[in-house]
Amino acid sequence: MGKAGLPVSPLAPASFPELPVIAGVEFSSGAAGVKYQGRTDVTLIRIAEGSSIAGAFTKSSTRAACVLDNQAKLAQNADTNAGAAIIVNSGNANAFTGARGLESVAAVTGAVADALGLPQNRVFSSSTGVIGEPLPHDRIIAIVGDLKAGLDEAGVAAAARAIMTTDTFPKGASATVKGDGGQIRIAGIAKGSGMIAPDMATMLVYIFTDARISAPLLQGALVGGLASTFNAITVDSDTSTSDALIVAATGRSDAAEITDLSSTEGQAFVAALHGVMRELAQLVVRDGEGASKFVEIQVTGAASEDDAHRVAMAVANSPLVKTAIAGEDANWGRIVAAVGKSGAEADRDLLKISFGDMVLAEKGWRSPGYDEEKASAYMKNQNLIIGVDLGLGQGARTVWTCDLTHGYIDINADYRS
Amino acid sequence: MGKAGLPVSPLAPASFPELPVIAGVEFSSGAAGVKYQGRTDVTLIRIAEGSSIAGAFTKSSTRAACVLDNQAKLAQNADTNAGAAIIVNSGNANAFTGARGLESVAAVTGAVADALGLPQNRVFSSSTGVIGEPLPHDRIIAIVGDLKAGLDEAGVAAAARAIMTTDTFPKGASATVKGDGGQIRIAGIAKGSGMIAPDMATMLVYIFTDARISAPLLQGALVGGLASTFNAITVDSDTSTSDALIVAATGRSDAAEITDLSSTEGQAFVAALHGVMRELAQLVVRDGEGASKFVEIQVTGAASEDDAHRVAMAVANSPLVKTAIAGEDANWGRIVAAVGKSGAEADRDLLKISFGDMVLAEKGWRSPGYDEEKASAYMKNQNLIIGVDLGLGQGARTVWTCDLTHGYIDINADYRS
Known part of the structure; x- marks a missing residue:
C-alpha cells in the first residue's frame, strides 16, 4: 500500500532505484x-x-x-x-x-x-x-x-x-x-x-x-x-x-x-x-490517479510544433479516449474526434491513426488492413503507443498519459475528507 | 430504463413535455x-x-x-x-x-x-x-x-x-x-x-x-x-x-x-x-453521462467576455472539480486551481468564490464567514450554483455542467461493444 492507503499503481516499478550519492x-x-x-x-x-x-x-x-x-x-x-x-x-x-x-x-x-x-x-x-x-x-x-x-x-x-x-x-x-x-x-x-x-x-x-x-x-x-x-x-x-x-x-x-x-x-x-x-x-x-495503462501519444506530420502539441494534448486529455483505453476498447473514432476538436490544422483525408505498428485508419476512413481482433488484443497491453500522423508538415510531439478509471473517481470524490 | 439499457438520469424531468403541434x-x-x-x-x-x-x-x-x-x-x-x-x-x-x-x-x-x-x-x-x-x-x-x-x-x-x-x-x-x-x-x-x-x-x-x-x-x-x-x-x-x-x-x-x-x-x-x-x-x-448533479457556473467580474468564458469552462471541465462535486465535497480549492490554469487574467487577492449565497473564499483566502458544515450541507443539493467573481471588470458568463461519476466510466469504458 502507498502512504495514502491506496493500493500501489500496477504501473509502478518493482522498487525504488539505487540513486548515486551526490556529494554536497x-x-x-x-x-x-x-x-x-x-x-x-x-x-x-x-x-x-x-x-x-x-x-x-x-x-x-x-x-x-x-x-x-x-x-x-x-x-x-x-x-x-x-x-x-x-x-x-x-x-x-x-x-x-x-x-x-x-x-x-x-x-x-x-x-x-x-x-x-x-x-x-x-x-x-x-x-x-x-x-x-x-x-x-x-x-x-x-x-x-x-x-x-x-x-x-x-x-x-x-x-x-x-x-x-x-x-x-x-x-x-x-x-x-x-x-x-x-x-x-x-x-x-x-x-x-x-x-x-x-x-x-x-x-x-x-x-x-x-x-x-x-x-x-x-x-x-x-x-x-x-x-x-x-x-x-x-x-x-x-x-x-x-x-x-x-x-x-x-x-x-x-x-x-x-x-x-x-x-x-x-x-x-x-x-x-x-x-x-x-x-x-x-x-x-x-502513478496517475487510478491509472491502469501507460500511454504514449506520438503525433507527427503536424503543420507546426504547436499544432503537434495541441493535438497530442487533446488526445491525451480526452475523457472519452481515456475511458476507452481503460475499457481496452480500440475505439479509434474517439481519437478522430479529439483531433477534430484540438483547434490544430487537420485534413480528415490525410489523417493516419495507428496503435503500435498497426494502422487503423488512413485516407479519411478505416484502413483496409484493419483487424478488429488484433486491435482489441493490442489494447490488453499495459503500455500502449498511439500514433497520429496528420500528413501536413514536420511538426512532431510525443506526450505521455494514463487511462481514466473508476480509481480516479474513488480517489478524487473523497480526497479531502 | 433508457433505450440503451441505462438507468434514467436522476436529473431527468418527470416526463416528456407536451409540445405544441407546429403546422407544416x-x-x-x-x-x-x-x-x-x-x-x-x-x-x-x-x-x-x-x-x-x-x-x-x-x-x-x-x-x-x-x-x-x-x-x-x-x-x-x-x-x-x-x-x-x-x-x-x-x-x-x-x-x-x-x-x-x-x-x-x-x-x-x-x-x-x-x-x-x-x-x-x-x-x-x-x-x-x-x-x-x-x-x-x-x-x-x-x-x-x-x-x-x-x-x-x-x-x-x-x-x-x-x-x-x-x-x-x-x-x-x-x-x-x-x-x-x-x-x-x-x-x-x-x-x-x-x-x-x-x-x-x-x-x-x-x-x-x-x-x-x-x-x-x-x-x-x-x-x-x-x-x-x-x-x-x-x-x-x-x-x-x-x-x-x-x-x-x-x-x-x-x-x-x-x-x-x-x-x-x-x-x-x-x-x-x-x-x-x-x-x-x-x-x-x-442527461450527461453518469450525471448526478446539475451545476450552474456563474462567472462575473472578468476582464472580458472571453476571459469569463475561459474561466467558466475551465471550472466546468475540471475533472477534479467534477469529482469533488460527485463526492459532495465543498473542495473550493480545486476551483481556485481551475481559475489559475484557465489562462484568463486573474488576481488571487480579488477572487471571490461562492456556493449559492454562501461566500467561501475572498481576498486571497478562506472567507472569515466560511462554515465547513454549511458548505458540506449545500453540496448535498441536486442543483448547485458555483459563483466565481474575478473582481477585475465587466465580463460575465454562465455555463452549465454536471459532475463526473463512476457512471461516466461505466458508460464510456464499454460503450462501443
Missing part, C-alpha cells in the same frame, strides 16, 4: 503531523556552499505562496557562494491562503535559515496537499532541529517518501555521464499523481548533480528540457497551484566546469539531465 | 436496425413548402459526412418555396468514413427526395453513434416508404426517442409567443449526453416554429443565441464530429411576418427561441 547534498525527513498521522511529511535538504540553483514553476495565476517566494528568491540572483536549503511538507499546499500563507513561508524558511546558518534568500520551500487551508507552520518549525540532526547524504529515498500525497510509490531517477576529467552524477526525486497538466514545470521535483556549472547555464539546461519532459505529460488536464522543479548543482564532481552547453561534455550533461527529467515525468504518469 | 411539420419514426435492435432508430421529418431553414454545425475539423453535406446545401441558399425534409439515424455517426460516407449521405437523401418529391438539396440528414464504421444505408433506405406513410404532425415525442444513443431520456422544449396578429409556436427536440463540448452548435437539435420569417433572419436569430445556450454547456470537454442544430420556420402562424429582429415581435420571438435553445441545452447536461 544531504536529506532528512520527519513526521510533523501537518495533516497525515503515522508517516513522515517533512523533508529538509541541505545543499553545500558553492552550488548553483535553477528552477521552473507553475504558470498558474493562483500559485501558492511558496512558489511566489521561490521565484522571488531565484530572481534575486542570490550569492552562489552561500549554501542553500529546501524544505518541503506534504498534507497542505499553503495555496490560496493570502497574507497568512506568505507569513507561513517566511516563518518556515526563517527557522531553517537560523538552524543551518544560511541567508534566508537561499532557503526554498514547497508545500503540497489541500488548497485553501492555513498551513500549521508551527508544527514544521518544531521539528527543524531534529531534521538538522538527521541530515545524511544517503537520505534521498526517505525524502522521496515524505513528499508523497496521493502518490502510491516514491519516484526517483538517476544518470551518470562522462565529464571532462571525471564522472558527473545526477539524481532526482518527484511527487505527483493528480492535478497533473504541468505548465512550465510540474508537481514537486528536485534534481541534484555534482556537476560544476553556473546557475545561468544550469537554468538554460533545465528550461531546454521542459517541453519534452514535464510539459509533455498529463494525468487529468488540471494544472497545480504548486508545481515546482528545482535543480541544484554542487560542483563536487572531479570533472571540469561546464562552461558551454554545446560542447561535447555540455551536450552529454544536458542529455543526461533531460533523461532524468523524462524518467521522473513518466513516473508521475505511471 | 410532420414526423415519422421507425426501426431500421442500423445497430440497435428492438427500438426505433430512424426519424423522418417533413417540412412544408414555403419554410425557412437555418442551421449551425460543429467546428470540428473531422466533421461527419452528413454535416459537410448539410452545410453545403444550406450555403446554396436553396429555393425556399420548395418543401424540405430531415432524416436522422442513431447507432452510427457516419463520421470518418471517407468517400463511402458521402456516398451514403447521397443515397439516403436521394431516396428521401424521391419518396417525398423534393429537390435533393432540400433534404438534410444527421447520423449519430459510433465513429468510423461504414453506415449500412440500405437498411435506412429500405424503410423510407414506411416512414413516409407514417408522417404525422403529432409524431414529435416518438422522434425524440428514435434519435437517442446513450441518452437516458428524450428531450423536448417549447414556447409560445405573441406575434403581430396571432400566436407563434416553437417546439424543439434534442439528443446528447456524452462527447458534449459544443463549438458553434451541438449534438443533434431540431427546432420548429410556425413563425413567418426569412431564412437569413432566422439564421441571425439562431446564431445570436448560441453563446449563451449550446456553447455554454459541457459534459466532458469532448466536441462531437456530428453536432448539428437545424431550425425550420413554416410560416403557418396567423402572426404577421417578422421582418426585423429588433421590433417588439422580433425581440419576443428571439427571446422565446433562445429560451427553447437554453432549455434543450440544459436537458442535455441533465
Whole structure:
C-alpha cells in the first residue's frame, strides 16, 4: 500500500532505484503531523556552499505562496557562494491562503535559515496537499532541529517518501555521464499523481548533480528540457497551484566546469539531465490517479510544433479516449474526434491513426488492413503507443498519459475528507 | 430504463413535455436496425413548402459526412418555396468514413427526395453513434416508404426517442409567443449526453416554429443565441464530429411576418427561441453521462467576455472539480486551481468564490464567514450554483455542467461493444 492507503499503481516499478550519492547534498525527513498521522511529511535538504540553483514553476495565476517566494528568491540572483536549503511538507499546499500563507513561508524558511546558518534568500520551500487551508507552520518549525540532526547524504529515498500525497510509490531517477576529467552524477526525486497538466514545470521535483556549472547555464539546461519532459505529460488536464522543479548543482564532481552547453561534455550533461527529467515525468504518469495503462501519444506530420502539441494534448486529455483505453476498447473514432476538436490544422483525408505498428485508419476512413481482433488484443497491453500522423508538415510531439478509471473517481470524490 | 439499457438520469424531468403541434411539420419514426435492435432508430421529418431553414454545425475539423453535406446545401441558399425534409439515424455517426460516407449521405437523401418529391438539396440528414464504421444505408433506405406513410404532425415525442444513443431520456422544449396578429409556436427536440463540448452548435437539435420569417433572419436569430445556450454547456470537454442544430420556420402562424429582429415581435420571438435553445441545452447536461448533479457556473467580474468564458469552462471541465462535486465535497480549492490554469487574467487577492449565497473564499483566502458544515450541507443539493467573481471588470458568463461519476466510466469504458 502507498502512504495514502491506496493500493500501489500496477504501473509502478518493482522498487525504488539505487540513486548515486551526490556529494554536497544531504536529506532528512520527519513526521510533523501537518495533516497525515503515522508517516513522515517533512523533508529538509541541505545543499553545500558553492552550488548553483535553477528552477521552473507553475504558470498558474493562483500559485501558492511558496512558489511566489521561490521565484522571488531565484530572481534575486542570490550569492552562489552561500549554501542553500529546501524544505518541503506534504498534507497542505499553503495555496490560496493570502497574507497568512506568505507569513507561513517566511516563518518556515526563517527557522531553517537560523538552524543551518544560511541567508534566508537561499532557503526554498514547497508545500503540497489541500488548497485553501492555513498551513500549521508551527508544527514544521518544531521539528527543524531534529531534521538538522538527521541530515545524511544517503537520505534521498526517505525524502522521496515524505513528499508523497496521493502518490502510491516514491519516484526517483538517476544518470551518470562522462565529464571532462571525471564522472558527473545526477539524481532526482518527484511527487505527483493528480492535478497533473504541468505548465512550465510540474508537481514537486528536485534534481541534484555534482556537476560544476553556473546557475545561468544550469537554468538554460533545465528550461531546454521542459517541453519534452514535464510539459509533455498529463494525468487529468488540471494544472497545480504548486508545481515546482528545482535543480541544484554542487560542483563536487572531479570533472571540469561546464562552461558551454554545446560542447561535447555540455551536450552529454544536458542529455543526461533531460533523461532524468523524462524518467521522473513518466513516473508521475505511471502513478496517475487510478491509472491502469501507460500511454504514449506520438503525433507527427503536424503543420507546426504547436499544432503537434495541441493535438497530442487533446488526445491525451480526452475523457472519452481515456475511458476507452481503460475499457481496452480500440475505439479509434474517439481519437478522430479529439483531433477534430484540438483547434490544430487537420485534413480528415490525410489523417493516419495507428496503435503500435498497426494502422487503423488512413485516407479519411478505416484502413483496409484493419483487424478488429488484433486491435482489441493490442489494447490488453499495459503500455500502449498511439500514433497520429496528420500528413501536413514536420511538426512532431510525443506526450505521455494514463487511462481514466473508476480509481480516479474513488480517489478524487473523497480526497479531502 | 433508457433505450440503451441505462438507468434514467436522476436529473431527468418527470416526463416528456407536451409540445405544441407546429403546422407544416410532420414526423415519422421507425426501426431500421442500423445497430440497435428492438427500438426505433430512424426519424423522418417533413417540412412544408414555403419554410425557412437555418442551421449551425460543429467546428470540428473531422466533421461527419452528413454535416459537410448539410452545410453545403444550406450555403446554396436553396429555393425556399420548395418543401424540405430531415432524416436522422442513431447507432452510427457516419463520421470518418471517407468517400463511402458521402456516398451514403447521397443515397439516403436521394431516396428521401424521391419518396417525398423534393429537390435533393432540400433534404438534410444527421447520423449519430459510433465513429468510423461504414453506415449500412440500405437498411435506412429500405424503410423510407414506411416512414413516409407514417408522417404525422403529432409524431414529435416518438422522434425524440428514435434519435437517442446513450441518452437516458428524450428531450423536448417549447414556447409560445405573441406575434403581430396571432400566436407563434416553437417546439424543439434534442439528443446528447456524452462527447458534449459544443463549438458553434451541438449534438443533434431540431427546432420548429410556425413563425413567418426569412431564412437569413432566422439564421441571425439562431446564431445570436448560441453563446449563451449550446456553447455554454459541457459534459466532458469532448466536441462531437456530428453536432448539428437545424431550425425550420413554416410560416403557418396567423402572426404577421417578422421582418426585423429588433421590433417588439422580433425581440419576443428571439427571446422565446433562445429560451427553447437554453432549455434543450440544459436537458442535455441533465442527461450527461453518469450525471448526478446539475451545476450552474456563474462567472462575473472578468476582464472580458472571453476571459469569463475561459474561466467558466475551465471550472466546468475540471475533472477534479467534477469529482469533488460527485463526492459532495465543498473542495473550493480545486476551483481556485481551475481559475489559475484557465489562462484568463486573474488576481488571487480579488477572487471571490461562492456556493449559492454562501461566500467561501475572498481576498486571497478562506472567507472569515466560511462554515465547513454549511458548505458540506449545500453540496448535498441536486442543483448547485458555483459563483466565481474575478473582481477585475465587466465580463460575465454562465455555463452549465454536471459532475463526473463512476457512471461516466461505466458508460464510456464499454460503450462501443
